[in-house]
Every structure is written in C-alpha cells, then in structure tokens.
Amino acid sequence: MCVNTFQLKTDQKLAQRVASGDVAAFDDFFREYFPRLFRFTLTRTDGNADLAEEVVQRTMCIVVRKMGSYRGEALLFTWLCQICRNELVSVFRQRGVVSRNSVPFEDVPEIRAAIESISEDPGSPEHSHAATELARFVRVTLSHLPLRYASVLELKYIRGCSVAEIATEMKMSTKAAESVLSRARAAFKEGFRSLWDFEPDFLLK
C-alpha cells in the first residue's frame, strides 16, 4: 500500500492522543477503524460475523493496549491488519477452523492467475470463481481506504447517487462531495495497484 508521510503523521498524532487517555480521540479511533477492520476481517472468515466480531474485538483490545508503542512506521490500519491476521490464525487454531482464507489471498499467486482468467470464458466455473475473488479483492481494497472514501464510492457507483445526493447523505457541500469523490477514486486506484500489483483496468480488459 502506498504510504504517505502526512497520513503517517496524522495516525501518529491520533495514536498519541488515544494513548494519553483522550476520550474524544478514542472515539475517533473506534469510529474510523472498527468498520474497516470488521469488513477486512469478514473477507477472511468466509462472512462469519460472529467469528469476525471475536477477532476484531481481540485485535482492537491488543491495539489499544499497545497504542503508546505505535511509532508511525506503517499506517495505523496496516498495523491493525497485521495484528488482525495473527489473531485470525490464533482464533482459527483455537476453534479448529480450517479456513480457505487462512493465508491472505493477496499472497497466493494461484488466485492472481484465476483473476487473470476472468475474461477467458464468461460461462465457466473458473470465471465465476475469479469474479467472486475479484469482488473480494475490491472489498479488501475498500476496507483499506479511509471510511469516508469507501462511503462516497459506494454511494456513487453502487447506489447510483448523484453528487448532490452524496453531499446530502454525507452532510457536506456539493463542492466538498465532488472533491472527496475525486480523492476517493484516486485512492482506490492507488490502493488497488499497491495491494495487488496490477492496475484495476487490466482486470476488465
């Protein structure tokens, strides 16, 4: 994932405030990262919400205990995801769960090959599998974006809202909504490229 220093500094400040006992900062932290982490985890528990809840709770408890040690060497969300992956393995082991996602699928070359076959035969089982995997790629990419960006992208491209409607929904001016949408598009593309090592356009050719 592309890391920018501005975001790292913002994350570091938030972590410092949370670690210092600032209640408002804790709530900001929870509101921003709980939904993203929950959705990130759901993609790895085959949609099992109970399991995701347990893993996310364990992860966030660890993170708030360690918050004072966060040094801003990686994005806060990247740090959360790393701890989350460890907790997933731990919870799976304790419950005797064998998950096909126990290895992060972004690290499996075979899945990339499946994705690349998406345009070969639209009616084939391989195509269907690839489409499912691609959908999960997109969800994981979205979970890495700031909540606000993921929300505007969903409003625009899935729910088909106009910019004016997005502005109303997000309680911002039309101008600000346009601006956030523009940033969100760029962030999604950059995030996709960074996570999966190829351009999103490539997948749909």
Next chain:
Amino acid sequence: MKKDMTDDNDTTLSALLKLAGPTEEISADVEQRVYSKVREEWEQTSKGSGAVRWAIPFALAASVLVAIALNSPNTELPVRSVGTYVQSGASIVAGDLIDTDMDSGQSIALNGDISLRVDKNTRLEVGDEGEFTLLAGRIYVDTGDRIYQDRHVIVHTANGTATDIGTQFSVAFVNADMSVAVREGQVDLSDGQQSSSAMRGEKMTLRSGGSIEIDEVQVAGAEWDWAVALAPQFELDNHTLLEFLKWVSRETGMELVFDSDETRAVARVSKSHGSIQGLTPLEAVEAVLATTQFIYSIDGKTISIKN
C-alpha cells in the same frame, strides 16, 4: 464548463464496485458490544498510567465534550499554529495577515508537509484548517503526495475559490482577475455560481465579470521560477540520490528519466552528503552529480540520468 467525470476509469471503477456489491451493514449491537469491550480495555490500560480524565457514554461523548468547552468560563483554548515560516521558524496562526513587500517573498511550511510560497507584493489572510484568502498578489502551493488525506488547501479570492485535489498549483489575484495555474494534479475552481476543474498544464482565469478562460501553461519553465526560488531547502543527508532527483523533478516540473532500471536502482541506494544551500534545484543537480558516477542531461522538459 464542468468537465464530464464519466471516463474510462470511471467505467472500470463502477464495474468493479458493482461486482463487489453494497457494503453489508454492521449490526449496531455488534458495534456496541465491541466498543464496550475495547473501551473497557483501553480505560484499564490508561488508568494504569493515570491518563484517563473522564468517562462519558459513547453516544453522548461528542456533545458533552462540546458542552464542557462552551460552558467553562475559565477555559482558554490554545491558539493553534497552522504552520511556520521556513526562514525564521516563527509560527503562523489563523487570523494572521501575511504581507510581503516588493523585495522578497515568504516560504511557509504548513502543518502536514505542505509547502506554501508567497510571492513578492502579496497579501494573504490565514484561516484555519488549510483555508486562506488571497487579497492581492500570488501564492504557490505544493501539497505533496497526499492521496489518502482528506484535507484540502482552499484559497479564496473576491472572485472565487480554488480547492486543491493533491497538487502543485499557483493562485494569483491581480487586477480583480483570479487565475489558477496547475503544475501537477487538479484544482477545483468555483465562483459560487459555476465550477470547473483545472488540470495539469492548464491555467484557468476567472474574470471579475464572471467569464472563465482556459489556457495552456508549461509545467516546467520561467512561469514557476519565483516559486522555485522560495522552495524549502532540501537536506541531502538522510536522503537517497533518487529522492534528491525526485525533489528536483518536482520543483522544476521536469520529468525524471533513467536510461535503465539498473540506473534507477543504483540511485535508490546511493547517498550524497553536504550542503546545497543557496543553489537552485538545477544547480544542485550539477553539484551533487559531479561527485557520483552518474551522467545527466537537461533539455528543458526532461532530466535524463545515465550510469
């Protein structure tokens, strides 16, 4: 005037997101359960260090905090610095007026690694949260690579408002005309009635009568010399040669080209030391590369590096 946002990228994005489907709502019960547990854990951790100052139910936290701030007669909110002058290190805060004379401009580091450069003969009011009002003259903004950042730099003039979308750009307000020149990225321009976007290599002028003109502008060239002259000093120590060359490329607007991936890889791990204080970015290239095995050439638009 408004550019159509539906392009190939938009189509791809739309197809990908539709494939993923709508985000599943997270149950409020689940959220509240996790919140309670994590909050409890956090309070126990914080109590150990004596840090927690008060505990307020989640849903009420924001409003109660606001009420405390408003109702406490003895509360004096600290004046928050929005940046510092590069030369003197003095802070600037919301409400300041930056007024440069005919002899020199100012280079300002805004919070968050944003470079703001104020040309000679310029008057600029400082607002909060990255907002400025340009009363006269010219400014340049380099917001760097802030792709995930939600904040914008917003520049108001009497004619309209420019909002950055992660970019390098200048805003001038001269003779009642507002012009925005974009060197990299995109800037949204609005006068309250209409809005448009200026892209890389475009100069958009909003006339006092309300008309908008769009011209081409070179991203490298004399147009930007005043801003380059106010660039913050680059510290060679602790940076690789590649980072130095990227800085030069960004400051000059010239494309950086390596003759091979191997050359780029060597630049990525090479370091130079010493000071380039007082040198322009292109003078610095000459000084720095003279001490390395690299050969360079500059043709006005491109900096070419060979090993």
